Amino acid sequence: MASGVYIGIDIGGSGIDAGLCGADGALITRGRTPVVSGAERGDILRDTRLLLRSLISGAGVSNGDVLGIGVGIPGSFDGERGEILYTANMPLGGLNIAEELGCDFAAPVHLENDANCAALGEKQAPGREMIEDMVFVTVGTGIGGGVIAGGEIYRGFNSAAGEIGHMVIERGGRMCACGRRGCWERYASATALTEAAVRLAESGRGAAVRRLCGDDLSRVSAKTPFDAARQGDAAARRLIDEYISYLACGIANLVNILEPQLVCIGGGVSREPDEWLLGPLRDAVYREAYPHGRARTRLESAHFTEDSGIIGAAALCRSKVS
Amino acid sequence: MASGVYIGIDIGGSGIDAGLCGADGALITRGRTPVVSGAERGDILRDTRLLLRSLISGAGVSNGDVLGIGVGIPGSFDGERGEILYTANMPLGGLNIAEELGCDFAAPVHLENDANCAALGEKQAPGREMIEDMVFVTVGTGIGGGVIAGGEIYRGFNSAAGEIGHMVIERGGRMCACGRRGCWERYASATALTEAAVRLAESGRGAAVRRLCGDDLSRVSAKTPFDAARQGDAAARRLIDEYISYLACGIANLVNILEPQLVCIGGGVSREPDEWLLGPLRDAVYREAYPHGRARTRLESAHFTEDSGIIGAAALCRSKVS
Numbered sequence: 263m264a265s266g267v268y269i270g271i272d273i274g275g276s277g278i279d280a281g282l283c284g285a286d287g288a289l290i291t292r293g294r295t296p297v298v299s300g301a302e303r304g305d306i307l308r309d310t311r312l313l314l315r316s317l318i319s320g321a322g323v324s325n326g327d328v329l330g331i332g333v334g335i336p337g338s339f340d341g342e343r344g345e346i347l348y349t350a351n352m353p354l355g356g357l358n359i360a361e362e363l364g365c366d367f368a369a370p371v372h373l374e375n376d377a378n379c380a381a382l383g384e385k386q387a388p389g390r391e392m393i394e395d396m397v398f399v400t401v402g403t404g405i406g407g408g409v410i411a412g413g414e415i416y417r418g419f420n421s422a423a424g425e426i427g428h429m430v431i432e433r434g435g436r437m438c439a440c441g442r443r444g445c446w447e448r449y450a451s452a453t454a455l456t457e458a459a460v461r462l463a464e465s466g467r468g469a470a471v472r473r474l475c476g477d478d479l480s481r482v483s484a485k486t487p488f489d490a491a492r493q494g495d496a497a498a499r500r501l502i503d504e505y506i507s508y509l510a511c512g513i514a515n516l517v518n519i520l521e522p523q524l525v526c527i528g529g530g531v532s533r534e535p536d537e538w539l540l541g542p543l544r545d546a547v548y549r550e551a552y553p554h555g556r557a558r559t560r561l562e563s564a565h566f567t568e569d570s571g572i573i574g575a576a577a578l579c580r581s582k583v584s
Numbered sequence: 585m586a587s588g589v590y591i592g593i594d595i596g597g598s599g600i601d602a603g604l605c606g607a608d609g610a611l612i613t614r615g616r617t618p619v620v621s622g623a624e625r626g627d628i629l630r631d632t633r634l635l636l637r638s639l640i641s642g643a644g645v646s647n648g649d650v651l652g653i654g655v656g657i658p659g660s661f662d663g664e665r666g667e668i669l670y671t672a673n674m675p676l677g678g679l680n681i682a683e684e685l686g687c688d689f690a691a692p693v694h695l696e697n698d699a700n701c702a703a704l705g706e707k708q709a710p711g712r713e714m715i716e717d718m719v720f721v722t723v724g725t726g727i728g729g730g731v732i733a734g735g736e737i738y739r740g741f742n743s744a745a746g747e748i749g750h751m752v753i754e755r756g757g758r759m760c761a762c763g764r765r766g767c768w769e770r771y772a773s774a775t776a777l778t779e780a781a782v783r784l785a786e787s788g789r790g791a792a793v794r795r796l797c798g799d800d801l802s803r804v805s806a807k808t809p810f811d812a813a814r815q816g817d818a819a820a821r822r823l824i825d826e827y828i829s830y831l832a833c834g835i836a837n838l839v840n841i842l843e844p845q846l847v848c849i850g851g852g853v854s855r856e857p858d859e860w861l862l863g864p865l866r867d868a869v870y871r872e873a874y875p876h877g878r879a880r881t882r883l884e885s886a887h888f889t890e891d892s893g894i895i896g897a898a899a900l901c902r903s904k905v906s
Contacts, residue, residue, distance in 0.1 A: 395738075395740055395741060395745075407841070409841075409842075411733040411734065411738055412733065412734065412736065412738070414734065416717075416733055416734070416842075417843075418717055418842055418843030418844060419717060419843045419844060419845045419881060420843060422843055422874075423717075423841065423842050423843040424841065424843075425840040425841065425843070425874040426840070426841050428840045428874045429751075429837040429840055429841055430753055430833050430836070430837055430872075431752055431753065431755050432754065432755045433753050433754045433757075433830075433833055435755075440874055441871070441872070442836070442872050508755075511752050511755055514752070514764070515751040515752055515837075516841070518747040518748070518750045518751055519729070519731075519745065519746065519747065519748050519751055519838070519841065520731075520738075520740055520745050521739075521740030521741045521742060521744055521745040521746075521747070522740060522741060523741045549763070550752075550763070550764050552744075552747040552750045552762055559741060
C-alpha cells in the first residue's frame, strides 16, 4: 500500500477501539478489545498490541506502512512527552504510550483528548468540509465536549477545555460529582435520563417503562423512556419532552457563547430517530438561541457513531504528518 | 512620524471613542464625541470625522501617516464590504464606514465586533504577551464577551460569538429580553445589581443604599451597593455576596467550557477594589471550576478600562497591515 495507513486508537473505560485509516481519512478496518474491571496496565497494553497486530495483518499491510498513530485519551496527558497522566477507572497514569507504540511502529504518536478526537472525526463526515467552528457534544454517563475553532482543535489552557457537562444551567440544583450544583449533565446526560425514567416507574407512573424492562428497573436505559413514549405512554412522553428541553438549554448556551456552524450530538441518545430527538431539539434550540433570524447553527447527530474517536485520532496524526 | 499611526474607533450607543496608536500599539492620544439621542447618521459621521481630525492635528501627524483604521461595532456588520448592518439605538445600519473613512485617509479600514476589539485590546496589556486563549467579559447594561482562541479573535458563524450574557444559569428564572429565562446577565450585569439594590432599598432594608442616593432611588448605580456594604450595611453586604456568586457562576461555566488562560473583566464594576470584587470572585470561581488542583485560569480586571476597545481596534488593523 503505497500511500500508507494511519492508526487511530480510542481508549475508553470499558474497551480500547482501534482502526486503520487510509491517506484519505476513510476507515479501512476497525476492532475492539474489552478492558475488564481490574485489568492491569500491562494487560491493557498487551491487548492493544494484539488488536493492532490483527488489524494490520487483516488489512494486508505491515508495521512499516504505518505513518502515524493517534490516541484519544479519556483523561489528562502530556502531549509533548507522550505520557498519559491520569485516566478514570483505568490504571494508565504514568504510561508513556508514545514510547511503547512508537517503537513498535517507528511512527510518530500523537495524544489527544478523546472528545477532541471525536469532534475532529465528525468534522471529516461528508458535507462538513467547510466547517471551521463546531462543538461535539457526547451524551453518555456524563456530557463531554470537543471544540473545533478555526478548523483546529481548541484545547485551552491545560488541554482540558470542553468540560461542557459542568456548565451550571440550574443554579442551586442537583448536586454534581464535580462539586457544583445544577450542572448540565445532571439533567441531560444518558445517566440523568435513565435515573428520571427509573424514578418515574418507581412512582407508579410510566407503566410502559416498567413493562419494557420486564419489571427489573436495573435494566432501564436511556432508550427505555423513548421506547415507552413511542408506545404511547403519556408520562414517558412528558419525561422525554422535559429531557429534550434540558438538552436544548445547554446547547443554546453553547450556540450563544460560540456560535459554531455545527453542533454535533454523539452518544447512544443520538441514535434516536430524528422525529424523537433532533427534530424537537432543533425547534427548542432555534427558539432559544440568540441570533434570531440569521443563518443558523446546524444541529446534527454523529455520522460515524462509535467510530468518530478512531477516525479523529487518525485524522489528527494525518494532519500533523502531512 | 516615520513609522505611522493606527486609528482605533470604538462606537458606542452614547458616544464614539477614538484614538491614535503607534506602531508599538501604545495609545498616543484619544478623544470622544457624544452621540445625542435622535442623532442622524450624517451627524454621527461628521462628528466622528471632526474627532479624528482633531486627534491627528493634536498629535502632529497628517492623514497620510495613518496606516490603518480599526472600528469596533456594537452590532452586526459585513466585514468584507466594510458595511455596518445593524446597531441598536443608533441609525448606522447600511453605512459603509470603510468607504467613508477609507477615502479620507487612503488607509484600509477593518470592522470588528466591539467586544472582540476590547478583548484584543486587553490582550495587549503588560504581562499578557503569552496569552493565547482568553475571554473578555464586559459587565454593563448586559454582559457581553469577546473570545480569543489560539491568539486570534474567535468570531463564530455570523461573527457574533460571545453572547455570553445569554447563557442560562437559572433555568426558568428571570425573563430576559432575548426571550429566554434565567440568562446570566439578568443576575450578574450592572443593571441587575442596580435593580437588586433598588429593590433592597424599596423593601426598607439596606438603609445605606437609600442614604447614599439621597433618597432618590433613580440615582442608584451598580456602585451604590458596594459603597453601602463598605459603610457596614449588612443587607447591602449580603446583596454583594450574592451578586458575586452569580458573576462567579457564569465565569466558572466559561472556564469549564473554554479553559482560557485569562478571564478579563471589564465594565464599571471591574473598577471595584480587588478585596471587594476580584478577591471573592476568584475564591468562588476556583472553588467551582472543574480542573481542580491544576494551573488556574487567571482572573483579572481590565487594564485599559475605557481604552480597551480603541487599543484593540487599532491592534486589529496593525496585525492585518503588518
